[in-house]
Amino acid sequence: MIYIVNFKVVHGKTYHKVGWCEGDIDRRISMLQVGNPFKLELYRLIPGTWELEQTFHDVHRHICIRGEWYPGKGHAAAFWLTRRSRTTTPPDIRWVGKGRQFKAKIPSSNRGISTEH
Numbered sequence: 001m002i003y004i005v006n007f008k009v010v011h012g013k014t015y016h017k018v019g020w021c022e023g024d025i026d027r028r029i030s031m032l033q034v035g036n037p038f039k040l041e042l043y044r045l046i047p048g049t050w051e052l053e054q055t056f057h058d059v060h061r062h063i064c065i066r067g068e069w070y071p072g073k074g075h076a077a078a079f080w081l082t083r084r085s086r087t088t089t090p091p092d093i094r095w096v097g098k099g100r101q102f103k104a105k106i107p108s109s110n111r112g113i114s115t116e117h
Contacts, residue, residue: 002048002056002081004074007030007038016043016074017064020053020082044078048085056081 003025006016021028025045033040047056057068058075064070070077 001025002032002053003028003048004043004046004077004081005032005040005075006043008038009038013071014073015069015071016077017068018053018056018070018074019068020050034070043074046078046081046085049052052081052084054104056085071098 002018002020004016004018006014010013017027017032019032025042029040029042056074057064060070060077060080
């Protein structure tokens with residue numbers, strides 16, 4: 001499951017973190033809260049794989065503040081992830097590349113499958 005958490009700092013700016021969690025989301029947020037002086041709030045849960053979460057970070061690294069933290073409330077991130085989580089990409093296709101250009105490494109058994117996104 002992919003999650004987006006928000007926090008607002010004292011001077012009014014809001015930031016969000018995009019991450020992936022296999023288990024209990026409340027426990028994951030508690031773990032994140034320990035190292036954060038600002039109250040974290042769960043903004044959205046989106047069905048998705050670790051690979052989709054990593055693709056999000058690769059595509060959006062130019063706006064990343066640090067690690068997996070981004071400016072804003074996470075509306076655009078939620079929209080991007082939701083649209084791509086509905087895509088039916090076979091699980092054995094792995095996306096490689098950086099930035100906005102991706103190429104699929106397709107096993108020979110899947111050569112006839114469309115990989116356009």
